[in-house]
């Protein structure tokens with residue numbers, strides 16, 4: 475279909491050894507994570523990717539939905555076979571955030587917001603949903619990545635318009651989705667390989683460098699309460715370590731985080 479993302483176009487932009495070599499580009503689906511889950515159950519290989527032009531039930535973190543207008547953005551899910559224990563799953567979400575941050579900063583300066591939102595000029599342009607799935611050969615991770623590439627303000631419902639952004643809104647120019655998909659998967663393979671080879675510490679360091687959150691005061695809306703604290707760093711479970719006003723240390727494992735004073739555009743360091 476004209477204007478649709480084709481697997482051939484994405485492949486032309488891929489510099490990967492194993493990720494995205496099996497790539498399925500679909501039209502409308504309920505959620506690419508649900509499609510990927512089915513594919514994993516029926517034996518899809520490690521590194522398979524499914525993308526769609528639109529989602530009728532795009533899923534976000536904390537039971538939210540993900541706005542998925544047709545032909546404008548990227549909605550992708552990656553199938554990764556790994557026997558990693560469930561408590562290591564957030565590490566993969568964090569590494570995917572680092573990879574997406576690196577890919578999108580080829581267009582615009584990006585920052586990371588815990589756990590794995592990518593922001594441009596303080597607005598969210600990417601969300602990541604990492605889920606576990608049983609598959610014939612063991613366990614799989616389904617890594618769902620939504621990137622607002624060419625979304626316009628009118629594509630977002632009223633309450634999101636101040637918070638959500640896109641590459642188009644940030645630059646004033648339409649952006650080639652196949653190029654973004656190719657660059658994103660290429661960075662993702664690099665960071666996933668680093669993680670399997672060297673563990674979580676290079677990921678944590680890269681995340682901290684790109685988030686600009688260390689030392690900042692934050693509000694955390696946890697179920698039933700709001701807490702305030704100063705960010706100390708990440709722990710091995712991908713939790714955010716903060717220091718409460720009492721001096722006590724606290725780990726944030728879920729909830730919505732807001733930096734007091736807001737997120738400026740903090741480009742990641744070159745090199």
Ligand code: BTN
Nearest residue numbers: 505532533534535601602618620
């Ligand atoms: C978040 O709430 O920040 C996570 C959003 C994740 C959205 C992506 S879009 C592709 C994949 N399919 C889904 O249903 N969700 C993820």
